[in-house]
Amino acid sequence: MTTQVNETQLEEQFNETIAAKDRIEPRDWMPEKYRKTLVRQVAQHAHSEIIGMQPEGNWISRAPSLRRKAILLAKVQDEAGHGLYLYSAAETLGATRDELTEKLIAGKQKYSSIFNYPTLSYTDVGTIGWLVDGAAICNQVPLCRTSFGPYGRAMIRICKEESFHQRQGYELLMTMMRGTEEQRASVQESVNRFWWPSLMMFGPPDDDSPNTEQSMEWGIKTHTNDELRQKFVDMSVPQADALGVTLPDEGLKWNEERGHYDFSTPDWNEFWAVVKGNGPCNDQRVAHRKRAWDDGAWVRDAALAFAENSAADADGATAPAGPDDATAPAGPDDATVPAAPTDSPETPTAEEAAK
C-alpha cells in the first residue's frame, strides 16, 4: 500500500519541526523560499570567511615575531576552514561551491562589509581579532541553534575557533597597551577606525531589515540586528575599559533604566555605500578573489581528474581478475618500471669527482 503525501501535509510537518525547534535536514521537504533564503545567508557567510582572509593575510609576511606570525597564520587558515564548512553546508541545499564563487566574483552575492576596510598597521590584526571576531561571535553563537542542521553544526565548530580568534586579538592589544606610548597610540588609532564598521556588521537597523521577521519565524535568525548590536556594545565597553582604550562615541553611556549602554547611531549612509560596492577596498577584495579562483582552476581540474581516475580504478578492482587481466599489478619484468639507476646523475662517483 502506498501513501500519497501531498504538499500541504509536508508543509505542516515542516512547520511542526520548526515549532518544536528541531532541525530540518537536507533530505527533508522544505519550502522553496526557505531553501533560497538559507542559500543566500550561508553563501554570504562563507564568502565573508574567505574574503576575510585578505585584510589580515596581508600582514603575515610582516609579522613582528615568529610567535605572532604563527598565530596569524593559524588564524587565517582557520577562516579558510570556516569558509569550507559553510560551502559544504550550502552544497547540501543544492548550491555548488563553483556556482556560489562565480556569483561572488560577479558581484551578485555579498560578504560582510567590514572586510572592505583596509588594514593599515599590524595593530589592526589585534583590533580585528577583538572587535570583528567578537562581533562575529555575537552573531554566530545563536546560529548554532539555527533550524537547518548542517548550518547549525558547522556553526558549533566555527564558534569554538572564533573565541580563540577574539582572545588572540585582545592579547595582542593588551601586550601593546603595556608597551610604549607609541604602541598605545597605535591601538587607540586602530580602535577608532574599526569601532563603527564593527557595529555595522550586525546589518541595518531593525526597521530597515525587511527579511528579519520571516527569517525569525523559520528559526534561521534568532535575534534581531539591533538586539545583537546592543549585546556587542554591552560586552565591549568593559573590555575597552580593561584594555585602557576609549571607544570613539561620546554618546556611549550606561542607562540604568534599560540596563544597557546607550550609544550613538552609526553612519548608515556609509554602511549602504560600502554594501553597494563603494567602500575603500571593495574592488581590490573581489579582484584578488577572482585572481585566486582563476589561478586555482588547474588544481580543481587535477583534483577532479584524480577523483575520476580513482573511481575508475576502484570499479576495475571489483571485477574478477583473470590471469590475462591487463589491470593486474605488474611483475618485476614490467617494461614500465624504470630501472633503478646505479648512481644518481647529481651525485658523481668519487672517481668522477676526482677528475
Ligand SMILES: [Fe+2]
Ligand atoms: Fe571565521
Ligand SMILES: [Fe+2]
Ligand atoms: Fe575568526
